[in-house]
Amino acid sequence: MRKSTFVALAGIAAVSVALTGCGRADTGAEPEGSGAAPEAGFAADATIGVALPDRTSENWVLAGDLFTNGLEEAGFTGNVQYAGSSNSVGDQQQQIQSMISAGAEVIIIGAADTAQLATQLEAADAADITVIAYDRLIQDSELVDYYVAFDNFHVGELQAQSLLEGLEAQHGDVDTWNIELFSGSADDSNSAVFFDGAMSVLQPKIDDGTLNIVSGQTTVQQTATEDWAAENAQNRMDTILQSSYEGQDLHGVLSPNDNLARAILTSVQGAGRDVPVVTGQDSEVESVQSIVAGVQYSTIYKDTRALVAASIEMAQALQAGEEPTTTGTQDNGAFEVPSNLLEPVIVTQENAAEAYADNEDLAPLTEG
Numbered sequence: 001m002r003k004s005t006f007v008a009l010a011g012i013a014a015v016s017v018a019l020t021g022c023g024r025a026d027t028g029a030e031p032e033g034s035g036a037a038p039e040a041g042f043a044a045d046a047t048i049g050v051a052l053p054d055r056t057s058e059n060w061v062l063a064g065d066l067f068t069n070g071l072e073e074a075g076f077t078g079n080v081q082y083a084g085s086s087n088s089v090g091d092q093q094q095q096i097q098s099m100i101s102a103g104a105e106v107i108i109i110g111a112a113d114t115a116q117l118a119t120q121l122e123a124a125d126a127a128d129i130t131v132i133a134y135d136r137l138i139q140d141s142e143l144v145d146y147y148v149a150f151d152n153f154h155v156g157e158l159q160a161q162s163l164l165e166g167l168e169a170q171h172g173d174v175d176t177w178n179i180e181l182f183s184g185s186a187d188d189s190n191s192a193v194f195f196d197g198a199m200s201v202l203q204p205k206i207d208d209g210t211l212n213i214v215s216g217q218t219t220v221q222q223t224a225t226e227d228w229a230a231e232n233a234q235n236r237m238d239t240i241l242q243s244s245y246e247g248q249d250l251h252g253v254l255s256p257n258d259n260l261a262r263a264i265l266t267s268v269q270g271a272g273r274d275v276p277v278v279t280g281q282d283s284e285v286e287s288v289q290s291i292v293a294g295v296q297y298s299t300i301y302k303d304t305r306a307l308v309a310a311s312i313e314m315a316q317a318l319q320a321g322e323e324p325t326t327t328g329t330q331d332n333g334a335f336e337v338p339s340n341l342l343e344p345v346i347v348t349q350e351n352a353a354e355a356y357a358d359n360e361d362l363a364p365l366t367e368g
C-alpha cells in the first residue's frame with residue numbers, strides 16, 4: 001500500500017512541513033514511523049487474506065482456525081492458506097499472489113521465509129493492499145505496513161533468565177555450568193532476534209566463566225536448526241554429545257522452542273544422561289505436560305488467541321479508516337515498521353497453573 005512509502009519518508013523527514021495533509025504526520029505529535037492514517041476504509045465484508053507458513057509448531061495450527069473463525073465473526077471474507085512443508089516458500093508466494101488477484105484489501109503474512117517476498121509485496125503495493133507481517137517480521141522492504149507479534153527479543157531474554165534460574169536451582173553446587181545453545185531456522189527473522197535476546201543475558205555469564213559452551217558453537221549460524229525441524233536439533237545434539245561431552249556433564253540447553261526442546265531431551269535421554277535444564281517456547285501440549293512432570297524446565301506462553309485478535313483488530317481499524325493500534329516500531333532493515341508487540345510470559349512448573357488459568361486447553365494439563 002502506498003502509505004508505507006509515506007511512513008518510510010516520514011522516518012527520514014519527520015520534521016518536514018511538506019508532509020502536512022498526509023494522515024497523522026500533520027499532528028506533529030506522533031512518534032516517528034508510527035504509521036500513516038489510511039486514506040479511507042473499505043467494504044465491511046472485504047476479503048482479508050491470511051498466508052501462514054508450514055505447520056512447524058502448534059501455534060501455527062491454532063492460528064489458522066482462529067483466523068478463519070475470527071474473520072468470519074468480524075464480518076470479513078477470510079481466505080486463510082498454509083504453505084506446504086515441501087515447497088513452503090513457493091507455495092506461499094503463489095498463495096499471496098492469488099489473494100492479490102482475488103482483490104483482498106489486507107493480507108496478513110506469517111512468512112515461510114522472511115526474505116523471499118519482495119515480488120509479492122511489490123504486487124500488493126501496486127494494488128493498494130495493506131500488508132501486515134504476523135509473528136515474523138518481513139525483512140528489507142518498505143512495503144510492509146504493520147507488524148503484529150509478541151516481543152521476540154524479550155522472549156529470548158526470558159528464556160535465558162529461566163535457563164540461569166534452573167541451573168542455579170538444580171546445579172547450585174557446580175562452579176561452571178556446561179551448556180549448549182540452539183537457535184531456530186535461518187530463513188525466519190525471529191531466530192536471530194530470539195538468540196540476540198538470550199545472548200544479551202548469557203554473554204556476560206560466558207565472559208565471566210559462569211557458563212561454558214563446551215562445543216565452542218556460540219554463533220547464531222553455528223547453532224541454527226534448519227526448517228525448525230526436530231530431527232535436525234536431535235542430530236546436532238547427538239553429534240555434540242559424542243564429540244564434546246565424553247566424561248563431562250551437560251547442565252543446560254538453550255532451546256528456542258518446544259518442538260526442538262523435546263528433540264534435544266530425546267537425544268540426551270537416549271545417550272543415557274541426566275536431564276539438563278532445557279528451555280522452550282510456544283506452550284505446546286506435550287511440553288506443558290513435560291514441564292508439569294518436571295522434565296522440560298520452561299516454555300514461553302505466547303497466547304495465539306491474543307495475537308490473532310490483535311491482527312483482526314488491525315484489519316477492523318483499517319476497514320473503518322482508522323489508524324490501527326501500535327506500541328512502537330521494529331526495524332526490518334529497510335525502515336521502522338509500525339508494530340503492535342504483545343508481552344510474552346515465561347512458564348515453569350511453578351507458575352504453570354496460574355499462567356494458563358484462562359486457557360481451556362492448557363489449564364487442565366496443570367491440574368492434579
Ligand code: BGC
Nearest residue numbers: 056057136188190228257282
Ligand atoms: C515463532 C515460534 C515458533 C517457530 C517455529 C517462530 O517464528 O515465533 O513461535 O516456534 O517460528 O514454528
